[in-house]
Amino acid sequence: MINFFGIRHLSPAGAYYLREFLSKTRPELVIIEAPTDFEDTADDIVRPETKPPFAILAYTKSVPVRTILYPFAEYSSEYQAILWCRENNVPFRFMDLPSEVFLALLDEKIRKAEQDESGDFDKFEQTEHKPDVYERIAENSADGSHETFWERTLEQCADYSAYHEGANLFGAKIREFSAEDEFDANETRLREIYMRKVIKDAVNGGLSPEKIAVVTGAYHVEGLKTWEADEEAPTYPTLSSLHTLMPYSYYRLSTRSGYGAGNKAPAYYELIWEGLSKGDRMYAANAYLSKIAEKMRENGGAASSAQVIEGVRLAGSLAKMRGGNIPTLRDLRDAAETCIGEGSLAAVSIASADTEIGTKIGALPEGVSRTSIQDDFYRLLKELKLEKYRSLTNQELKLDLRENIRAGTEKSAFLDLDRSFFLHKLRVLGISFAEYVPSKQDNATWSEEWNISWTPECEIALVESALKGDTVELAAAYELKEKVEHTDEMSVIAGALEDAFCCGMSAAASYAVTALQKAAVDTVSFEDLAKTAFRLSNIISYGDIRRADCSEIIPILQQIYLRACLVMTDACVCDDAASRAIADAINMLNSVELAQDFLDGEKWLSALSETARRDDLNTKLSGLSTAILLERNQMTNEQLKAEVSRRLSKGVPADLGAGWFEGLTLKNRYGLIARLSLWESLDEYIETLDDDEFKRALVFLRRAFADFSAGEKNSIAENLGEIWGLNVEEVSEVLNAKLDEASQDAIDALVDMDFDI
Secondary structure (H helix, E strand, C coil), X not given: CCEEEEECCECHHHHHHHHHHHHHXXXXXXXXXXEHHHHHHHHHHCCXXXXXXXXXXXXECCCCCCEEEEEECCCEHHHHHHHHHHHCCXXXXXXXXXXXXXXXXXXXXXXXXXXXCCCCCCCEECCCCCXXXXXXXXXXXXXXXXXHHHHHHHHCCCCHHHHHHHHHHHHHHHHHHCCCCHHHHHHHXXXXXXXXXXXXXXXXXXXXXXXXXXXXXXXXXXXXXXCCCCXXXXXXXXXXXXXXXXXXXXXXXXXXXXXXXXXXXXXXXXXXXXXXXXXXXXXXXXXXXXXXXXXHHHCCCCCCHXXXXXXXXXXXXXXHHCCCCCCCXXXXXXXXXXXXXXXXXHHHHHHHHHHHCCCCECECCCCCCCCHHHHHHHHHHHHCCCHHHCCCCCEEEEEXXXXXXXXXXXXXXXXXXXXXXXXXXXXXXXXXXXXXXXXXXXXXXXXEEEEECCCHHHHHHHHHHCCCCCCHHHHHHHHHXXXXXXXXXXXXXXXXXXXXXXCCCHHHHHHHHHHHHHHXXXXXXXXXXXXHHHHHHHHHHHHCCCCCCCCCHHHHHHHHHHHHHHHHHHHCCCCHHHHHHHHHHHHHHHHHHHHCCCCCHHHHHHHXXXXXXXXXXXXXXXXXXXXXXXXXXXXXXXXXHHHHHHHXXXXXXXXXXHHHHHHHCCCCHHHHHCCHXXXXXXXXXXXXXXXXXXXXXXXXXXXXXXXXXXXXXXXXXXXXXHHHCCCHHHHHHHHHCCCCHHHHXXXXXXXXXXXXX
């Protein structure tokens, strides 16, 4: 009879007792549940430099890229089975469907879900999870949780015979009471037919069944016992695929990340594994509570050794009350909350998460089973001295793009610039290793800030990018080329051009320049022109610091800028909803003109002046144009007073006057606050409004002041207090006071009214 050993994918007791089982049965062949085409990874898996957790990632050679992951922890039974075989010179083979079949089944599943407009299959994980059955276990278990039931019943088994029999029985019962949907049931059928054939082929090859050990998920044991039966092999769908080893993390191994075959506490389960290996059944309990105390102290909390000792005692007592001899994770959590957190779950929650899930990341030897783009990524990490940032913990990286004149070599002198090029390429590829943080300083062209952290998703995105190019740079170039070729929007092309310069890719930049020149001929949208001009201006501002030749871009910017100046006034004939985008475009074009001294400033000032004086345009945009002219010292106090008098007069509808004032407050607030005459005019204007006109004006005025700071409001209060002859502090208190519920409801009702201009 073949020796079947049913396991759970992440079971420290299963891995430990499996090794004992293999040592006692001494099989001549071990057959392991894993895709048959993954056998070529075994040499790399067992290398001393390979540190779990890691995963085998399979992916399709064509788009859309489909991926499947087979992750391993140190206490994965399959991993320990491979190690045991290598240590004892026993051959092994994998027996599950090849990855190309799994990927084809996954593709079929996703397409079916898309057709049905239901389901979420962004990531397929091989899993034995049957929610209905596990819910029944939780309901009928004294522990109230299937996870705790498993831990107390099987992880705490005293010997391998108990685990062996218990796991096989557990799998048989799960199988008996499970209810799979049609798709999953068909997949299980195909898998078990294939696995039975692998077993049968091994016996037909001359091995005695008693000399074969089969390591499989406990769910499949009953399905594989009929391996001797004759059955016709079905036709299996396939998708051409490749596979690679990749580092993994404990967070991704946990069920909290959505991994169905995981457990809730991979780092805690590692403590169980260590305890079994040490022969200390209380090791996990002691280590868990000690680590919680250590984590609390690291974060500034108080946790004493006495509290840990009391926690261990309480956890043991709770275990006995609940029918066990050794504390489970549930018992330990309760003890930590009571003894270390002094009754507060919040006090120990962060330390508990760190202790249960952990931040451990696996490692692979250099050059192991990677795609060429992965090799290039890790080479660049080392070359750019970014290896220390390969951590789950988010870290801040500040770059100075200027040449370091004190550096001994050119490579060292431009290290931060080369880092910037690399990180921007990853950003273009959608690889989440680094997140760009926009600068809060104006004209900070020489500095950059990034938030960096590594997750397995980064590795998956890298592998998916392998279809775009063999290196990070080639893949980024492909991505930019695709972006340019599949759009006719000038601002999108300019965005690709800006990305190319940020990536230090001159060839890709030249390609985008050509496309931009063609698109610029037909573009008439003011917003698109302004956005494009803003991006081109950024490129030119960064040009010297990024060692880029911007000579081709300057004439394009001049052309686009001129056209934007000519069409701006006509664009301001719009409603209030559209005015928001136009206002942003005006501000962008203004910043462009200020940044580039080769542009014709008179054209821009002329466009602003016309927009500011005309009455047939959106009044908020006229107000904004007036504010910009004031900010640039192109309007005197007398001219402003005359414009205020004209705009805020009895003959002007209230919503138009208030809308103009709203636009005026969008720029240079402190300059406006300092002009007492402006607030006198506003006060006189409001006094002339009747009730209906006041309500109409109120919506726009309140919106104008909505994002003023408390300090700005205090300054306004000083002006109003002087005008009204009142105490400044009293006026400030009223201005900064929160509206009562009735007043807020009244304002909300006004906002819902149609005051379109």
